[in-house]
Amino acid sequence: MSIFIDFVLIPIIKILVIVTFVFVSVLILIWIERRFQGFVQSRLGPNRVGPQGILQSVADAIKLLTKEDVIPNQVDRFIFNISPIIAFVTALVVFALIPFGAELNIFGRKITLYLADLNIGLLFIIGFNSIGVFGIILGGWAAKSKYPLLGSLRSASQMISYEVALIMSLVSVLFFSRSLSLVEIVKAQQEMKVWFAFIQPLAFFIFFIAGVAESNRLPFDLPEAESELVGGFHTEYSGMKFAFYFVAEFAHVIFFSALVTVLFFGGWLRPFPNVDWLNFLDYIPPVFWFLGKLAFFVFIFMWIRATWPRYRYDQLEMISWKWLIPLALVNIFITGLIVILVK
Amino acid sequence: MNNEKEKIEIPENFEKIIHKISEFFSTAIIEKKFDRGELTLTIKPEFLIPVAEFLKQEPELKFDFLSDICAVHFPKEKKFEIVYNLYSITFHHRLRLKVKINEGESVTSLTRVWSGANWLEREVYDMSGVVFDGHPDLKRILLSEDWKGHPLRKDYPLSGEEE
Amino acid sequence: MGKRYLEHTKEIIMNMGPQHPSTHGVLRIKLWLDGETVVKSEPIIGYLHRGIEKLAEFRTYTQFMPITDRLDYVSAASNNLAWVQAVEKLMGIEVPRRAEFIRVIITELMRIANHLVWLGTQANDIGAVTVLLYCFREREEILDIFEMFCGARLTLNAFRIGGLAHDIPPGFKERVKDFIERFPKYIDDYERLLSENRIWLQRTKNVGIISAEDAIDLGLSGPSLRGSGVKWDIRKSNPYSVYDELEFDIPTGEIGDVYDRYKVRIEEMRQSVRIIKQALEMMPEGEIRAKVPRIIKPPPGEVYHSIEAPKGELGFYIVSDGSTMPYRVKIRAPSFVNLQSLSKMIEGHLVADIVAIIGSIDIVLGEVDR
Numbered sequence: 001m002s003i004f005i006d007f008v009l010i011p012i013i014k015i016l017v018i019v020t021f022v023f024v025s026v027l028i029l030i031w032i033e034r035r036f037q038g039f040v041q042s043r044l045g046p047n048r049v050g051p052q053g054i055l056q057s058v059a060d061a062i063k064l065l066t067k068e069d070v071i072p073n074q075v076d077r078f079i080f081n082i083s084p085i086i087a088f089v090t091a092l093v094v095f096a097l098i099p100f101g102a103e104l105n106i107f108g109r110k111i112t113l114y115l116a117d118l119n120i121g122l123l124f125i126i127g128f129n130s131i132g133v134f135g136i137i138l139g140g141w142a143a144k145s146k147y148p149l150l151g152s153l154r155s156a157s158q159m160i161s162y163e164v165a166l167i168m169s170l171v172s173v174l175f176f177s178r179s180l181s182l183v184e185i186v187k188a189q190q191e192m193k194v195w196f197a198f199i200q201p202l203a204f205f206i207f208f209i210a211g212v213a214e215s216n217r218l219p220f221d222l223p224e225a226e227s228e229l230v231g232g233f234h235t236e237y238s239g240m241k242f243a244f245y246f247v248a249e250f251a252h253v254i255f256f257s258a259l260v261t262v263l264f265f266g267g268w269l270r271p272f273p274n275v276d277w278l279n280f281l282d283y284i285p286p287v288f289w290f291l292g293k294l295a296f297f298v299f300i301f302m303w304i305r306a307t308w309p310r311y312r313y314d315q316l317e318m319i320s321w322k323w324l325i326p327l328a329l330v331n332i333f334i335t336g337l338i339v340i341l342v343k
Numbered sequence: 344m345n346n347e348k349e350k351i352e353i354p355e356n357f358e359k360i361i362h363k364i365s366e367f368f369s370t371a372i373i374e375k376k377f378d379r380g381e382l383t384l385t386i387k388p389e390f391l392i393p394v395a396e397f398l399k400q401e402p403e404l405k406f407d408f409l410s411d412i413c414a415v416h417f418p419k420e421k422k423f424e425i426v427y428n429l430y431s432i433t434f435h436h437r438l439r440l441k442v443k444i445n446e447g448e449s450v451t452s453l454t455r456v457w458s459g460a461n462w463l464e465r466e467v468y469d470m471s472g473v474v475f476d477g478h479p480d481l482k483r484i485l486l487s488e489d490w491k492g493h494p495l496r497k498d499y500p501l502s503g504e505e506e
Numbered sequence: 507m508g509k510r511y512l513e514h515t516k517e518i519i520m521n522m523g524p525q526h527p528s529t530h531g532v533l534r535i536k537l538w539l540d541g542e543t544v545v546k547s548e549p550i551i552g553y554l555h556r557g558i559e560k561l562a563e564f565r566t567y568t569q570f571m572p573i574t575d576r577l578d579y580v581s582a583a584s585n586n587l588a589w590v591q592a593v594e595k596l597m598g599i600e601v602p603r604r605a606e607f608i609r610v611i612i613t614e615l616m617r618i619a620n621h622l623v624w625l626g627t628q629a630n631d632i633g634a635v636t637v638l639l640y641c642f643r644e645r646e647e648i649l650d651i652f653e654m655f656c657g658a659r660l661t662l663n664a665f666r667i668g669g670l671a672h673d674i675p676p677g678f679k680e681r682v683k684d685f686i687e688r689f690p691k692y693i694d695d696y697e698r699l700l701s702e703n704r705i706w707l708q709r710t711k712n713v714g715i716i717s718a719e720d721a722i723d724l725g726l727s728g729p730s731l732r733g734s735g736v737k738w739d740i741r742k743s744n745p746y747s748v749y750d751e752l753e754f755d756i757p758t759g760e761i762g763d764v765y766d767r768y769k770v771r772i773e774e775m776r777q778s779v780r781i782i783k784q785a786l787e788m789m790p791e792g793e794i795r796a797k798v799p800r801i802i803k804p805p806p807g808e809v810y811h812s813i814e815a816p817k818g819e820l821g822f823y824i825v826s827d828g829s830t831m832p833y834r835v836k837i838r839a840p841s842f843v844n845l846q847s848l849s850k851m852i853e854g855h856l857v858a859d860i861v862a863i864i865g866s867i868d869i870v871l872g873e874v875d876r
Contacts, residue, residue, distance in 0.1 A: 041639035146520045150542060150857065218633060219705055222858075229857070230527060309705045310633025312858045313542060379595055379809050407722050410812065413823050413836035428810050428823065428838070432722060432736060435743040439810065459725030462846045470559070485552035485875055494560050495834075501564075 005109075014115050018095050026250040027057040033302050040306040064246075067239035072143070075236065079142035084237065084244035087135025090128045091251040097121045098258045099183050101268040101286040113268075113287065114183065122180040125259070126167060129214065133159040135248070136216075140233030151232030154222045154313055161320040162213040162220075168328030169206035172335040173263055176200075186267035197264035202331045204264045206324050211260065213316070215252035218305040222313055257297035258290075265293050357382040360438060363404055368394055373443075385441040388450055394440070395456045398429060405433045409453070412463040414471035418497045421446045423473055427453070444473070452478035470495035517545055524553050528631040528861040531871030535848070535860070542856045547849050551842075554875035562835035567593050567667060567802045570832070575661035577839065578873040581620040582662045583612050583652075584815040590665045591746060592811035592822040596804040597667075599796050605669040606748045607789040611682065612655065612664055614778040614785070618689070619648040620816035620868075621771045621778075625696060628768065628865035632709050637699055644692050647685055654678055667802060669795030679786055686779045693775055701772075710765035714851040714863035717762060724850065725843040728818025729770045730867050734762030740814040752784050764866040771868075803830050810838075817841055817868050837876060841869040 031046070031054055038045025046053035071080065101113035118124050133155065140152025173196055174180065177188040189195055197204040213220040222232075229235070234245045261267060268286035311319070360382060361375055371390035376383040386394055398406040406429040415424040427440040442450060452475035453460040464475045465484040472493035475481055483490060492499055523534035532553035538546040558577065562570050574585040587609055594601060601609075626641030649659040654675055656664050665671075700706045716726070718734045731738060739756045741749040757773035759766025806828040812821030818840025827833040844867050851863050 037635075041636050042643055043639060146518060154542075221633070306636050307699070308634060309629065309700075309703065309709060310858075311705055312709055313856060315708050378807055379598070381810060383808070408727075409725055410819060411810070411821055411823060411836060411838040413834070415825055415834045426808075426823065426836075428821070432738045432743075437744075437810070439808075457725065458723050459843060459846060462842065463725075466842075483552075485555045487552070494557060499560075 010111065011115065015096075018115060019092065022092060022095055022251055022254065023247075025254055026247050027061065028054075029250050029254065029298065030057040030060070033305075036299075036302050037306050061243065064243040065240050069239045069241065072145070072236050074144045076142040076144065079138050080236075081241070083135045083139035083142060084241040084248075085135075087132055087139070087248040088244040088251075090132035090135065091248040091255065094125050094128050094255055095251075095258075097125055097182055098255070099186060099262065099267055100290050117181055117183045119179070119181050121182045122170060122174075122185075125182075126163070126170075130159070130163060132248070132252075135245075136233050139237065139245070143233075143236040145236055147229045148233050148235045151222075151229045151235070154229075155216070155233060158213060158220065158222060158316060161317055162210045162324075165206055165320050165324035165328055166210040166214065168325060168332065169203040169210065170263070171332050172200055172203045172328075175335050175339050182262050182267075186262060186269065189266045190269055195264060195266040195269070200264070200331070200335070202327060204260070206328050206331070207263070208260060209324060210320075211256040212301065212304065213320070215256055215301075216249060217253065217301055219308045219311050220316055221310060222316060253298060253301050254294065257294045257301065260297050261290060261293040357436070360404060360436070363401060364394070364397070367397060374441075381437060381439060383439040383441060385443060388442045388444055388448075391440075391442055391451050391453070392456065395427075395453055398438070398440075399456055405431045406438060408432050409457040409459050409463070410437075412453075412460060412467055414467045414473050414495070416471060416495065416497045423448075423471065425450055425467070425473060449474035449476050451476050452481075454478055469493070472496060522857075522860065528627075529864060530627065530869055531874075533845075533864070533869070533871055533874070535864075537857075537860070539857070542858075544852050544855055544857070544860065547852055547860075549845055549848055551845070551871070551874050554871045556876065558876045559835055559837060562832055564831060566830045567804070567832065570835070571666075572661065572663045575663055576872055577837065577876065578620075578815065578817060578820075578841065578870045579660060580623045580870055581616045581816045582660060583616040583664045584620075584813065584820060586662060586665050587613050587747075588811065588813045588815065588820045588822055590667050591813065592809055592824055593667050593802070593804065595811050596807065596809045596824055596826055597798075597802070599668050599798060601669050601796050602793040603748065603790050604673075604792045605665075605794045605796075607785045608670060608674055608794070609665055610747055610749070610752070610785045611782050611789075612652070612662075614781050615648050615651060615682070616662075617778050617816045618775050619645050621775050622648075624771060624816075624865070624868045625768075628862070629700060631861040631865045632706065634699065634703075634706070637696060640692070640696065640699075644689065651678070651681055651685065654681065666795065666798075668798035669793070673794050679789075682782065683786060686782050689779055690776060693772060697772065700768075707765065709858075709862055710768060710866075711763060712761075713764045713855065713859050714866060715761055715763045716847055716851055720850065721762065721847065724847040726818070726847050727844065728814070728816070728840055728868075729774060730767055730818065730844055730847075732756065733759035733767035733770045733866075735760055735766075740812060740819060746811075746813055748785075748788075749781075751788065752781050754781050764862050767866045767868075801830060803828065812838060815840055817870070817873070818844055839873040839876060841867075841871075841873040842876075845869050845874055 035045040035053070046056035049055040049059050071077065096115040097118060099114040104111045104113060136155045137152045140148035173185070176192065176196060176199070177185040179185060179188070234242055237245060268290040270284070270289055357377060364384065365372060368390060371386045371394055372384055373387060374385040398404055408430040410428040410430050413426045415426065417424070423444050423446065425442045425444065429438045429440060444450060450473060452464055454464065455477070461479070462484060464478055465481060467473055468475060468481055469483045469485055470493055482488065518539045520537045520539055521534060522537055523529040524532040529535065534550040534553065536548045536550060537544055558573055561573055565573065571586060571589060574589045575582040577585045622641040622645040626638035629637035652662055653659050655678060656662055656671070716734055718736050721731050721734045722736065735758050737756050737758050742756055754777045757770045757777065759770050804826045806826055808823070808825045810821055810823045812819045819838060820840055821838030823836040823838065824832050825834040848864065848867060852860050855863065
């Protein structure tokens with residue numbers, strides 16, 4: 001019975017909670033993004049459906065899901081149908097590894113606030129993230145139309161170059177955590193009593209930029225640059241399949257904010273873990289800290305989008321290969337040197 | 344709109360233009376007209392290229408800017424007037440060059456002299472059906488390629504069914 | 507095998523437009539692409555052709571006025587000005603000074619409105635969405651001023667042959683003054699968002715360069731030509747209306763890239779503010795309409811009159827046969843001639859640059875296709 005509860009019931013509940021969390025937060029995020037953009041751009045944004053227009057995204061979701069599913073004649077049907085699913089599923093799966101908090105005691109049972117704690121967590125995440133790119137590349141390719149093709153070519157090269165920078169920046173974090181498990185990384189920050197962002201600011205910087213690029217947001221939203229490629233890779237998609245891509249993109253934003261929080265900002269830890277007189281902050285549940293930090297980074301994503309123009313394709317490659325990757329390499333080298341010397 | 348000061352100055356200026364051109368092309372000019380502060384020279388079609396090149400290059404005239412090309416149809420005389428409005432960015436003076444041709448005749452293209460003439464001539468061809476010899480890419484520009492007729496001719500039917 | 511395959515890589519032929527978010531209307535560009543690099547291009551136009559020149563031949567001179575609004579619909583007053591002045595030149599009408607000053611104020615406001623639309627769409631094309639909405643916020647105020655002046659916001663039909671339809675309403679002067687006092691601060695705001703933004707500079711500098719010689723040869727005019735460093739502005743070189751009494755500078759660029767054209771237009775807005783300020787002060791009291799015969803019947807003859815429209819040299823060539831309707835009207839549309847240089851500018855650039863370059867020429871398809 002206990003086995004049943006531990007290995008079947010609780011995981012299922014957790015999966016449901018996480019999936020619901022992602023869906024609900026995506027819906028809320030879309031609403032916040034539109035309202036926030038409206039605020040920045042001195043206009044109102046959606047404010048008709050529900051209080052302050054909060055139900056607008058729900059209405060949009062219903063509309064997209066009930067819309068006719070248009071499949072153009074020329075497309076490669078199988079790939080065309082499967083690629084939004086690839087993008088969507090991979091965007092969801094990675095949430096399994098995100099630790100939302102430490103442990104909770106419910107009805108005398110210890111419940112961890114994450115679905116799984118793999119010892120190869122980071123590798124798993126990066127691997128799945130790369131598979132997610134296939135959703136975009138194949139989707140654009142299968143549409144057999146020129147704008148999506150250009151969009152998917154762009155995203156292929158963009159993903160390759162930023163993936164490299166992303167992983168390189170992580171290596172220097174691993175020097176300190178000595179583990180690929182996300183939970184262990186947070187715990188390492190707890191033991192060292194400092195967030196990794198403060199001892200690895202460069203790595204954080206590179207990781208964040210690469211993260212923005214990976215989630216196709218301005219100023220790196222080239223695969224779907226509206227003013228250049230009409231809709232980019234999703235030009236030919238409509239209805240539910242388009243919704244999949246859309247949700248996947250926002251899930252990516254949430255996921256990367258969560259990852260930044262975990263890797264560089266102490267996950268569920270309270271601010272200033274090294275200052276003792278702030279101990280009273282421990283009474284606030286860790287989940288709150290986690291979600292608060294996550295929200296902050298999501299906000300930064302939106303802020304950037306509201307302010308900056310878009311990079312050009314070759315300039316974007318240049319930033320990665322000429323700046324981010326060499327910087328990350330130098331960072332690894334210096335960090336390694338320091339670690340050895342300190343020992 | 345021209346105030347008094349300009350009215351005196353400008354003709355002097357134009358006098359110089361007329362003088363310069365007739366110096367070299369006395370046989371080319373058919374008619375000189377000065378009206379409403381604007382100078383119009385009508386020249387023989389065969390002299391179009393040399394006159395245009397001269398106007399563009401002569402350091403004291405320097406008509407380096409081709410403003411506009413227009414064709415005016417006179418169905419009674421069965422004639423076309425091709426009107427070139429020239430301008431000099433250096434000296435700020437204008438000149439109107441005119442060529443009179445019969446219906447069905449063609450004019451030499453000025454794309455060699457001003458590459459900006461390309462689209463302007465295409466538009467004239469599209470709208471009036473005047474053919475420009477030596478134009479690199481003479482085809483319709485505003486109307487679709489299978490359009491029949493040339494709407495800015497005066498004899499273009501305004502109503503009725505297409506044949 | 508591999509080598510043979512490489513030899514067979516083909517250029518893609520792609521149609522950009524006529525339905526595309528950043529071709530500013532129904533412009534279609536046929537692109538020969540090698541990857542994303544443009545090998546060759548050909549603009550294809552005419553999707554908005556309405557035969558306006560033919561329409562003119564069957565309208566009286568007054569009836570044609572509202573149609574000029576539809577040429578360049580983001581700067582309708584400038585088209586009106588060019589038309590009325592051409593007809594006035596044809597008939598030899600002297601317009602009262604007060605009317606001239608009001609015309610200058612309206613057309614300069616129109617220039618600002620036009621440049622605001624241009625700046626907003628250009629920034630939007632490059633990906634800075636927010637600037638678009640800021641620009642439209644200020645443009646809204648200008649349109650409100652127009653509404654106050656003549657009741658219309660876009661298709662103004664603002665002037666009449668021989669002067670104006672009616673005098674400015676009470677409170678108009680104060681409102682314009684209030685706006686132009688605040689407006690330079692807004693320009694600074696746009697510049698803060700763009701001029702020193704690294705991404706903006708990278709996207710616009712050294713993109714779409716056209717030399718002064720090529721530009722003149724191709725008939726480029728207006729801010730696009732001044733971006734290449736040619737100091738030619740019809741308001742200064744062949745002053746019409748009362749521009750010879752007003753003080754303003756002609757901003758020019760250096761190398762003629764997208765950034766220079768952007769700078770020129772930004773600076774032109776500041777100069778327009780200067781002009782309006784002076785015009786408001788110098789505006790005399792008096793008549794607003796000259797004595798014009800009830801039926802406008804210009805004597806036979808022909809006239810070419812051009813003004814410095816926000817987009818370049820806007821000219822009307824009118825041939826009159828002495829009747830109430832023009833015998834032939836030819837419109838020298840700046841957008842049409844300027845668009846010619848597009849192919850030259852985009853050669854060798856990437857698709858992303860094309861949208862930046864199209865934006866920088868500032869075309870309106872209503873004027874290109876007529």
